[in-house]
Amino acid sequence: MRQRSRQAVKLDDVANLAKVSPSTVSLFVRYPEKVSVKTGKKIQAAIDELGYVHNKIASQFTGGRSSSMAVIVPSIANIIFSRVIQQIERTVSAAGYQLSIASHDHSLDKEEEQVKAILQWSPAVIAIAGADHNPSTVKMLQNSGIPVVQMWQIEGSHFPAQVGNDHTHVGFQAAQFMIESGCKKLAYFTTRFKEDIRAQKRYQGFTAALTATGLQPVVVDIPRTDNIYQASRSLLMKTLVKERGLDGIFCSSDAIASALLMEAFDKRIQVPQQLSILGFGDFPASAFLAPYSLSSVNLNADNMAAKTAEMMLKMSEDNAYQGEIVDVGFEIIPRDSTNLPF
Amino acid sequence: MRQRSRQAVKLDDVANLAKVSPSTVSLFVRYPEKVSVKTGKKIQAAIDELGYVHNKIASQFTGGRSSSMAVIVPSIANIIFSRVIQQIERTVSAAGYQLSIASHDHSLDKEEEQVKAILQWSPAVIAIAGADHNPSTVKMLQNSGIPVVQMWQIEGSHFPAQVGNDHTHVGFQAAQFMIESGCKKLAYFTTRFKEDIRAQKRYQGFTAALTATGLQPVVVDIPRTDNIYQASRSLLMKTLVKERGLDGIFCSSDAIASALLMEAFDKRIQVPQQLSILGFGDFPASAFLAPYSLSSVNLNADNMAAKTAEMMLKMSEDNAYQGEIVDVGFEIIPRDSTNLPF
DNA sequence: GTGAAAGCGCTAACAA
């Protein structure tokens, strides 16, 4: 690793030049308002002249105050997470925190490693997606004394701070919606079903609603691939042939759903008369697809991100605040790809 | 801010329990292979028993080795950046680095702030998107002694390490392609034109190619909005009416392009006979849109991300390595939305 | 509002 040369300009140098004590400079750098205007000006002049950069590493080392935060998600590239990360970054960076990110691609072991690595930096707060982790991951987090915000999902009870949705419930409502809109045989299209715990939860809810109505769910687990659109499209006709009478599909993401929509159009399958398609995530494009717009489950992700960021800040600033459980709710947005429920 | 309690278990405690010296523990924690197997086992046992977490802050403070890296982009939510970040995170975290991210939404002043904040943490390397920055931003980076990888764009000469594309050239080639495929009147659809410097560069190249052929470019700057798909769609007909004879559009992203494609379909505009549409970024969905797939400029973003990450690691590990300029190239992918060039 | 003194937890030399 690159050897960092010893810091060129340090706080003491600024103090010397400004003819004040180091502790005054330290105060000024962190809380400018706590220093008299006159002294502040002198110090600022010295800082500018020397090009001093405040050393956060030394600062945090000494003072025990952390001004970094971390967020751990399965995937950064997934549009739904990237939007959330974007918003969290915006909020916490405006409050003076540096944001670290880690992703683990739905591997609980990788997640454990990522948590371990993050704890070594003692961030002020950690936001982690999902409720299911390796036992040792949970233990590490709990022992660390670092506050955790569980996001995305509000199931499970490892942490008192949770912002997100009950995915089992989402799945249940989705099935309900499709049944009420007239579907007689339903499938659940997903990918990485083995790894994606939230997708499993939604499927559980989906199944519960179906069996309550005497229906049998079909699962299609789209093989892992470089391009989910291609993979999804290639499975539609096969599935329709194999599962005769299939007239409704609930997808694990709008990417899958819009791919199916495109394939249905190409193959002249009437949507929604012959086939209803319901997405998940309500991507920005979904409302504006042609010829059919895509019905989808909107997760209030922006609201979730805002609430998560807010809670992160609050937990960082206020020791006593333990967080709370916020169900941000969801909404099934009916568009062209599904019939209206009767 | 939350007051971190003094560290419960420290390296010295581990050393005491394992009956070795602190420096041996330190060595073991960082380079396990440099300690004898026997001693290593003792130390590991002590670490496990005490639940010791290595303090990277103290480590970095003392030793001057940084094991964090930072990446600065205009936007995290933009699919093209989120994929790049994902890949960089994967690579550098596998090499033991923590990745910080910052975004500035195309504001050079915000970028400057973000750079300042990041420098305070003295990361091992900084990757920054784009070649244009405030002069003081460049100065800060250069004075910091921290290696910088300029990514996304290889124009400009502030830093010897650059990975990306020549966006002026991309714009030129795009125009060339559309002219050769028969377009007589071309428009450039973009958004945030004032802020997005790369979009401007592409437009410059685009214009250069047009004027060389005696054509006049039209620019449509889509107003800032919450949903680019909606905003793009709503501008197509207006533009076609206003700019009679318009028969080709080069878009600043595949999001805009696919929205126009949808709108064209809805309005029964023949694509590509009446109107050619060329995207930028080659989103995963673009090849699989129906009824027309979208022609687009593929930027080899995955390759760019890989090269960037590789260079970041190399610059971190090897003091002497100054980086290099890598043009990852691009490819215009002809699909249904454009005619074949004659 | 400002200054003096002590020490945070670790690593880098060096020595053994």
Added chain:
DNA sequence: TTGTTAGCGCTTTCAC
């Protein structure tokens, strides 16, 4: 391969 020693740059008392 392991131990000893010194000190990184800052913040935090506690004075004044």
